[in-house]
Amino acid sequence: MKAALKKFGKGLATFFKGLGKSVATFASMIYGNKKAFAGAIILMLFVFLALFGRLIFPYDETTSFSQMYQSPSAEHILGTDGMGRDLFDMIIYGTRDVMSIAFMTALMTVGLGAVVGIVAGYAGGWTDKVIGVVLNVVMSLPTFPILLIMSMFITIKDNFTLAVILSIFSWPGLARAVRAQIISLKERDFIQICKVMGLSKAHIIFSELLPNIMSFVAINFISSMKNAITASVGMMTLGLALFEPTNWGGIIVNARNSGAFAIPAARLSIIAPIVTIMLFQIGAILFSNGLDEAFNPRLRKN
Amino acid sequence: MSNFGRKLKAFFYKTKYFWTKLLLTLLTMLIVTVLSFVLIKSLPGDVVHQYALNLQNTMKVPYEEAYETATRLLNYDPEQNIFSAFVSYLGGLMRGNLGQSMFLEDVTANTLIRDYLPWTLLVSSTSLFLSFIIGTGMGVRMARKRNGLTDTIMTGAITVTSSIPDYLLGVILLMYLGSVAGIFPTYGAYDLSSKGNFWQFLASILHHAALPIFTCTVAQIGGWALMAKGSAVSVLGDDYVNAAVIRGLPPRLIDRRYLKRNAMLPLITSLVINFAYLFGGSAVMESVFAYPGIGRAFTIYIGKRDYFVVQGLFVFLSFFIIIANLLADTVCGLLDPRIRER
């Protein structure tokens, strides 16, 4: 019993050491590249807003039709929405909602995809073949029709369910890519050396392989977040998912439904959230492109 | 083994790539069919009963007869055990019966496809074609003139267009150019009043399709440009291009057969794969523009909970996407000999 615990502890230690190594390599890459750094700053800003935005810009939920669609003023920087609420505060407040959806989706997609990919890539043989078939089939399924059909039966009421639905179709793609990376890494000399030196499997996987796919995983994580936002807002537009009125997509949908097109001041309710989304996406694009450049010297402007 | 037998075996081996893909395709189609069948089976409430009641009212027949008609029209009998129900469902599919609407007598999945699909195809194929041509042109130019002003401007433009979800771009354009400026119509595929005159009709169609096509094109350009740039850059750096120059081959030939052909290959692959998705269209985009495409039909009838029609549309769409994928993979295998070996 004690021996098993000890082994587990050792494995855990290796895992964290590997994780630490990965994060360190990763951080240095970001710092080195201008684009990635800029992108990272933007993303950090959004994370910050998601966590603390509500404290800095308190959101007053009270609806007041007399205040409907006010033009921007000193009191309401971006004006008000269809129900008299401060647009700017709503956007800040909704950041947490949007970020949590994106984050959860990305976490599930990347988590599941990476794990399956590593297993398939490292184990090889029958495991790999079986997983390969499963991946192929899931990937050939037409995503959108299935999503629409599912919406007939399941109403998406909370963010977590939404995240699950969104990640169901994205993880196989990542699994396949990770698997390909692992396979190419596996054959490289430094892994062979580890094997010859008799290092444990845990060590090889966590301390050697993981850091090397880290930037790849990070890039995909950010892309996943990016896609999650686009997809979730899309689903809100179609009425497939319930949403908070402060969710950026929610603001847009509500505005459209209440005829915002016609009222000049109301158009801000549509433009502002869209611009916010764009800002996040730009941050994500800069970050992943920058990382990609750092990872792949050929892409650099030389 | 006879010579013929041996040749046959060699043929199968060489085209092994294709057969594996075919098998996978059939498997996926089966899964989709089962999936759609299972979904209907697990419908809440007694759908057939509702429909039968409906029929009873409209046809003015006794309940039992209405019920029987209902099961026949819907190709679904809840009484049957699941296996024979599945078989009869398959039979119905093969006969081309994709699904009958429960609310509108003359509407079936087939009629919906006939009425809505062409519009989707109009918008998606035009935008795919335009974005491919413009995008790859941009990409190749960016690859040739790296570090230049062109590259920076184009990269910037691409970053911005990629940062906005396509349908949101549609919302903005619709709002400003449609609602506010009134330059473009805000819904529909054409103006009903123009149906009399052929040219007016044509103009009306183009007028209504302009914004959707524009939006879809802009949304996709970035992807093609980046792909083309990446591919061109990697080919430019490849040894065989240089080797061809040293062999004294004319520059035009090298451009065509060594640069373009090799750089375009992954792009053609993507293009063909994208063809598959033409059929699905973009339900969200169509919803934004209230454009009567197949995605929109899908959404509307799902909203109505018109289960059987939806099931038919689902099966149709899925099958097309799956088959188109198979064709895409086959074409890729034909174009690039390296893929066949895998």
Add this chain to the structure above:
Amino acid sequence: MNDILVSFDNVTIDYVMKKQSLRAVRDFSLDIEKGKITAFVGESGSGKTTVVSALLQAISSPGKLTQGNVYFFDGDNKIDVSALKNEQLRKFRWSKVSMVFQASQSTLNPLMTIYDQFYETAYYHDAIASKEKFDERLNYLFDLVKLDAKRVFKAYPHQMSGGMKQRVMIAFALLLNPDLIILDEPTTALDVITQKYIFNQLTDINKNLGKTLILLTHDIGIVAKVADNIAVMYAGSVMEYADAYTLFKEKKHPYTRGLIEATPSILKSPEEIQPIEGNPPDIRNLPSGCPFHPRCKYCMDICTEQRPPLQKIGDEHYISCHLYANNTQKL
């Protein structure tokens, strides 16, 4: 005195970049004898590939020939290769001079069959009289390099092994019957057995077909076996040039001596191997005077100040070293 096929005349090649200009080859003058195998020996960065690429006007960008000329003697015709342009250059390439690249480089179009690629080159050099004659020639060439023509014709590059591809490249180099073939480290990426095989073929091509070969390598062993003349290069200049026998026997230049003595041999014990001290030269920051002086055992004061000129110290024996100035042998 044998016929000269190629003459490098004071060739200087610079890599011209935005912020600086690096001199990769400096004042290079050498004559290549017809019908012989001349080897250029030197470390990576010594300039051997760069200077030889000038023969095909194929110096990799941003390299430029800033001084001097390269002449090719085609019968009675003296062709200034550095001045050829467009169509003339295109015709010159491969028909008079061809090249076999390093085995690791993928120099064949992955999307065309081998047959098609050969046909294409011949076609654009107006070298196809009829399909039958062309097929005959291909069969002959593949036979020469011991490849199964039927199999290779229809094959794509990725379907062949490294050794096979290299043999295809040799056949390709012979296609238009050029007078000179340049071989850039032709066997570095291959195993020893294939190496020997290919070198046998190369010597055959030289002896039986009378082709002049320029061989670029860093492997002294190969050079000893195969080369007729050897040019030892360092930091973009010729250190010593002589026929193989003389070079190995006399090894006058300290660098030459260092190279030879650093080579492992089954006759010597490992302790007797003497590596050359110091580091390879940094062309951004070349030493003053003789570029080899920081690593030279016999360095004198003058070596740090003046570049030794290339001097003739024997019959077809040239050296660039202050030790042998004015033909006085100090060693």
